[in-house]
Amino acid sequence: MPRMLDVSDEVRAEIGDEEADRLLVGDDAPRSYDCTSCRTPGDPENDRTSTVLFVGEETAVLAFAHATCIPSQVVSVSEEQLQGAVRSITGDSPASAQDAGVAAPQNVPGGQAVLGITSGLVLIGGELHPALVVEPTAPIARPGSDGPGDDFLPLLIEQGFIPVTDTAELPTLLGGWSVLLAAGQLHAVLQPGAEGCGQVAWWQAHQALSVTDGWRAAVQKTQRVLVYAAPVGSIGQQPREDLLRDALDKAAAAGKLVAAAMPLAGTPGA
Numbered sequence: 001m002p003r004m005l006d007v008s009d010e011v012r013a014e015i016g017d018e019e020a021d022r023l024l025v026g027d028d029a030p031r032s033y034d035c036t037s038c039r040t041p042g043d044p045e046n047d048r049t050s051t052v053l054f055v056g057e058e059t060a061v062l063a064f065a066h067a068t069c070i071p072s073q074v075v076s077v078s079e080e081q082l083q084g085a086v087r088s089i090t091g092d093s094p095a096s097a098q099d100a101g102v103a104a105p106q107n108v109p110g111g112q113a114v115l116g117i118t119s120g121l122v123l124i125g126g127e128l129h130p131a132l133v134v135e136p137t138a139p140i141a142r143p144g145s146d147g148p149g150d151d152f153l154p155l156l157i158e159q160g161f162i163p164v165t166d167t168a169e170l171p172t173l174l175g176g177w178s179v180l181l182a183a184g185q186l187h188a189v190l191q192p193g194a195e196g197c198g199q200v201a202w203w204q205a206h207q208a209l210s211v212t213d214g215w216r217a218a219v220q221k222t223q224r225v226l227v228y229a230a231p232v233g234s235i236g237q238q239p240r241e242d243l244l245r246d247a248l249d250k251a252a253a254a255g256k257l258v259a260a261a262m263p264l265a266g267t268p269g270a
Contacts, residue, residue, distance in 0.1 A: 004044055004045065004046070004047060004048045004049055004067075005023060005024055005044050005049050005051065006048065006049065006050050006051065006067055006071070006072045007020045007023055007024060007051045007072055008050075008051070008071065008072035008073060008074075010072075010073060010074045011051050011052075011053045011062075011072050011073065011074055014053050014055065014060065014074055015053065015062065023051065026044075030044065030064065031043070031044075031045075032044075033049070033063075033064040035064070035065045035066045035069055040066075042064065042065070042066050044064065047066055047067075048066070048067035048068065049064055049065070049066065049067060050064065050065045050066070050067045050069075050070055050071055050072040050073075051063075051064060051072045052064065052065050052070060052072065052073060052074075052075060053073075053074045053075070054075050055074055055075070055076050056076075068183060068208075069187075069208050070182065070187055070208065071182050071183075074198075075200070075201060076193045076198045076199065076200045114136065114137045114138075115134055115135075115136050115137075115203045116134070116135050116136070116137060116237075117132050117133070117134055117186070117189075117203060117205075117209070118132070118133045118135075118235075118237070118238070118244065119131070119132055119133075119186065119209070119211045119212070119215055120133065120215070120241045120244045120245075121214060121215060121218055121241055122167070122226060122241075122245060122248070123245075124167075124168060124169070124170055125168075125170070128214070128218050129170070129218060129222060129226050130211075130215050130216075130218040130219040130222065130225050130226065131225065131226040131227070131228060132179065132186075132189070132225055132226070132227045132228070133228045133229075133230070133235055133244065133248070134189075134203065134227065134228065134229040134230075135229070135230050135231070135232060135233075135234060135235045135236075136152055136231070136232050137232060138232055139152070139231070139232055140152035140155065140231075140232075142154075142155060150231050150232070152229070152231050152232075153229070153230075153231060153256070153258050156229055156258050157258060159174075159191070160174045160175070160177075160260060161174065161229065161258040161259060161260045162258060162259060162260065163255070163257070163258050164228070164248075164251075164252045164257040164258060164259045165252055165255075166252065167245070167248050167249055167252050167257075170226070170261065171226055171227075171228075171259035171260050171261045172260065172261060173224070173260070173261045173262070173263070174260035174261065174262055176191065176192035176199070177189070177190060177191050177192070177199075177202075177227075177260065177262045178190045178199065178262050178263050178264065178265040179225040179227070179262050179263075179264055179265060180265045181211075181216075181219065181264060181265070182208070183208075184210070184211070184216055185205075185208035185209060185210055185211065186205060186208065186209040186210075186211055187204065187205055187208050187209075188201045188202075188203060188204040188205065189201070189202045189203040189204075189227065189262070190202065190265060219264055223263060223264050224261050224262060224263050224264060225261070225262050225263075225264060226259060226260075226261050226262075227259060227260050227261070227262055228248060228257060228258070228259045229257070229258050229259070230248075230251045230256050230257050230258075231256055234247070234251045234254075234256045234257070235247045235248070235251060
């Protein structure tokens with residue numbers, strides 16, 4: 001039975017035509033796999049499957065994912081993150097989004113803080129804009145520091161995010177960053193890699209996140225996403241967009257909000 005495997009041109013260019021062809025005929029493809037995105041089982045003979053190549057400074061690892069979760073692509077990661085991907089793929093450690101190659105921030109106690117993301121529409125200048133609101137689950141320490149401060153906003157400002165004093169103003173475009181949307185679902189926020197090595201995941205969904213039809217329609221129109229970020233405890237989980245906007249306004253008034261506009265990568269359609 002033909003294998004339902006997708007090898008993108010980007011992946012083929014990295015692994016070579018011979019290896020790509022061997023994968024497509026089933027010589028080197030697994031009989032089954034755990035999806036590198038959602039971590040549930042997959043079968044390339046029955047499930048449409050993407051090849052995902054994690055590329056580090058010295059080594060590369062080929063992983064597999066449901067095509068409905070993530071398209072076939074090359075993901076640039078650090079060598080340390082690549083070892084995490086190896087552990088995740090081989091089952092040597094508990095699966096997590098960080099194991100799949102995400103540059104996870106550290107919290108003050110030395111563990112890993114999770115970046116929570118909420119999608120919503122923000123009204124600016126009479127027009128609805130697709131937005132993502134990022135809030136970590138714990139204070140973020142600067143790499144190499146053991147706290148006790150929270151450096152989440154200073155670190156983002158160093159990356160080009162701008163402090164927000166008025167949510168009625170559009171954030172400026174941040175070069176090199178983008179928001180990856182595929183098959184109508186949110187997959188990642190990408191940032192520039194080290195030394196011009198392409199983009200890497202700043203945040204990556206453990207399982208692709210659904211967005212509303214209105215959010216997709218807005219991003220189809222604007223082709224960019226407004227990304228707001230605030231320290232832990234500043235925004236919270238808001239059940240309605242008007243309450244989310246109120247929380248953003250309060251965070252901005254308290255000097256606890258930064259933002260950037262990012263172009264859309266991928267396709268907004270379902």
